[in-house]
Amino acid sequence: MSSAIQFHNLYGYQIANILEKEMRKQSKKNEIDYRYNNNNQFICNNCHKTYKNKLHYDKHCLMCELPKETTPLLNVPLIAPPVDTKINDCLLIELLKDLLIKYNKLSNEMSEIKKWMSKEKKQINILDWLNNHNPHDFQAITSFDGFINNFMISEEYIKKITTCNILDVYLYSIDDLFSIDTQDLTSCTSNPITSSSSMPICSFNQKANVFYIYTEIITKTSSSSSSSEFHWREATNEDILRIFNKIKNKLITELCKWNDFQQNRIAETTPNHNHYNNSKEKMDEIFNKSILKLMTDISNNSIFQKLKSKLYHKLKTDIKQYVEYEFKFTPSN
Numbered sequence: 001m002s003s004a005i006q007f008h009n010l011y012g013y014q015i016a017n018i019l020e021k022e023m024r025k026q027s028k029k030n031e032i033d034y035r036y037n038n039n040n041q042f043i044c045n046n047c048h049k050t051y052k053n054k055l056h057y058d059k060h061c062l063m064c065e066l067p068k069e070t071t072p073l074l075n076v077p078l079i080a081p082p083v084d085t086k087i088n089d090c091l092l093i094e095l096l097k098d099l100l101i102k103y104n105k106l107s108n109e110m111s112e113i114k115k116w117m118s119k120e121k122k123q124i125n126i127l128d129w130l131n132n133h134n135p136h137d138f139q140a141i142t143s144f145d146g147f148i149n150n151f152m153i154s155e156e157y158i159k160k161i162t163t164c165n166i167l168d169v170y171l172y173s174i175d176d177l178f179s180i181d182t183q184d185l186t187s188c189t190s191n192p193i194t195s196s197s198s199m200p201i202c203s204f205n206q207k208a209n210v211f212y213i214y215t216e217i218i219t220k221t222s223s224s225s226s227s228s229e230f231h232w233r234e235a236t237n238e239d240i241l242r243i244f245n246k247i248k249n250k251l252i253t254e255l256c257k258w259n260d261f262q263q264n265r266i267a268e269t270t271p272n273h274n275h276y277n278n279s280k281e282k283m284d285e286i287f288n289k290s291i292l293k294l295m296t297d298i299s300n301n302s303i304f305q306k307l308k309s310k311l312y313h314k315l316k317t318d319i320k321q322y323v324e325y326e327f328k329f330t331p332s333n
Contacts, residue, residue, distance in 0.1 A: 126204070126319070130212060130232035143230060144200040144213040144239070148246045151177055153254045161251060162286050166293045170307050173247050178314050201235070203316045209308055211235035211315070240308055241299055248294050255294070259287045 041050040042057035046064045051057035142150075156176075160169045178199065200214035213235045218228045262283050270276040298304045 127232055127234065142200055143216045145215065147200050148243055151246060151250055153250045157251055158255060158258050161255060161290045161293060166296045167303055167306065170244055170247065171310055174310050174314055178311065201315060203312050205316050205318045209312045211240065213239055240311065244298060244307060252291070252294055255287065255290055259283065
């Protein structure tokens with residue numbers, strides 16, 4: 001940029017002088033660097049970057065040192081100059097300022113992006129994390145067996161089993177039994193881990209239809225003694241079936257109690273023999289149909305897959321909300 005150019009603005013004049021000085025300074029440095037570089041490369045004295053192309057090197061040197069000297073001026077607004085129909089020098093300086101600011105901003109953003117992209121992702125085994133580094137939300141207060149043994153069957157289940165199909169009954173049980181607020185688990189003291197919220201079964205968005213359960217492992221230490229410990233492991237289909245088999249057994253027990261109660265009520269409130277027989281036959285029919293529903297085998301048909309999917313979507317959570325690692329899941333055997 002020639003010093004003959006006249007500026008009508010003090011700040012524009014100052015920046016122009018800086019540009020001219022920098023160009024002269026860098027030109028001398030370029031010659032010295034090039035002369036003493038055995039590899040025929042141009043080296044920036046400020047950041048020590050190397051260039052083979054002199055034009056690229058000159059541009060870099062100007063942009064590398066100029067922002068340091070012009071920083072106090074970049075935030076100072078220029079006084080509007082007189083209108084020049086040929087070249088508005090102040091406008092050119094404004095454009096240069098904008099370009100410098102945008103360049104530095106983009107350069108910093110790109111540096112951060114590259115750091116993020118090049119950062120090596122850590123992996124952690126989900127079972128190791130659950131057993132050794134699990135947060136409060138996964139500190140179960142009872143074992144999986146203790147949890148399903150304490151299922152409470154309400155009268156609503158009897159209404160469901162006598163009026164709905166078996167699939168709807170089990171689907172209802174998932175919504176009811178696996179809602180934390182409906183279970184009073186604080187009375188279970190067999191587990192040394194204490195918490196107020198977490199179930200001994202969980203699943204994650206990152207692994208569809210895979211469950212992890214908190215179980216007690218008993219190890220025989222000698223012929224007369226044994227030790228036990230609690231830990232998380234991946235659940236098998238048999239483990240999931242145990243949930244619904246436990247529900248079925250409890251339903252059968254409660255259904256029998258309900259039937260006995262209804263039979264006694266009919267006998268006490270129906271003195272007429274014919275009415276009694278009719279009412280008893282209807283009750284027997286309802287009871288028998290309900291028992292047949294509960295005898296349905298769900299282990300080898302589509303019902304189990306639907307129940308498993310329902311349970312997964314009920315329990316699943318996103319592991320990323322707890323840690324920033326990339327998780328890997330131990331494959332099923």
